[in-house]
Amino acid sequence: MSDDSHAADRAEPHDAPRPRRKGIYVLPNAVTLAALFAGFYAIVMAMNARFEAAAIAIFCAAVLDSLDGRIARMTNSQSAFGEQMDSLCDMVNFGAAPALIVYEWALKGLGKMGWIPAFVYIAGAALRLARFNTNIAVVDKRFFQGLPSPAAAALVMGLIWVMDDAGYKAVSHIEWLSWVAFGVTLYAGLSMVTNAPFYSFKVVGAKQTVPFVVIVAIALGIVLIGQNPPVALFALFCVYGLSGYGVYAWRRAKGRPTSVIAISTDEPDEQGLHR
Secondary structure, three states: OOHHHHHHHHHHHHHOOOOOOOOOOHHHHHHHHHHHHHHHHHHHHHHOOOHHHHHHHHHHHHHHHHHHHHHHHHOOOOOHHHHHHHHHHHHHHHHHHHHHHHHHHOHHHHHHHHHHHHHHHHHHHHHHHHHHHHHOOOEOOOEEEOOOHHHHHHHHHHHHHHHHHOOOOOOOOOHHHHHHHHHHHHHHHHHOOOOOEEEOOOOOOOOOOOOHHHHHHHHHHHHHHHHOHHHHHHHHHHHHHHHHHHHHHHHHHOOOOOOOEOOOOOOHHHHHHHO
């Protein structure tokens, strides 16, 4: 065999096509990063005692969080990277940020007692996100298992926005309002780890038709929210925050299954997550 043939053999591995690197979809991940910035902005505003701006930023983060997944599905750009990115940003925006903001706004006036609801909230958000990622394949898509973290954050931030709009700025020195914040934060944190079924609205898609009256109702809802956004949004999420327990009680009274788990799994270590 000639030297030329040996040289050709040595050159073949270098000529083989390299595996294509997996890229990252820009649009949905850009929206997720925008939501993360809103959460970061909310924390900075709270550090500067601008609690109304902090609350509005968390609501903006919730809107952006609802968009990134829909954009990924509409553009067929779902990815494992995007799912992990979204989950980590949710922990910051709807777990750490609300807990820190409400602690700075009201709970620090209670001393170490103020740590309890703030930590229960942030721990509940972490546990809820972990359970959501674990149960995503087996949960009935019509419902969330426990209060979703954006709604829990909206409940806490809605209280701050309403009170701030009413003239109660930093309320750590107002004992009764600190205890109200204590109760709301604790309720939101514990509700995230319950098994109560909260309607997900995922069955309502862009390609589905609805009666004309639904569009009229949406228009009226927008007008009502525009009249007084803090009160309207807080009232809306208070109703939603109680709705899961109402559905649970109704199903139990009718003798229907209260679990939102659609199918069972054979993993013994995960049985506690599915009950």
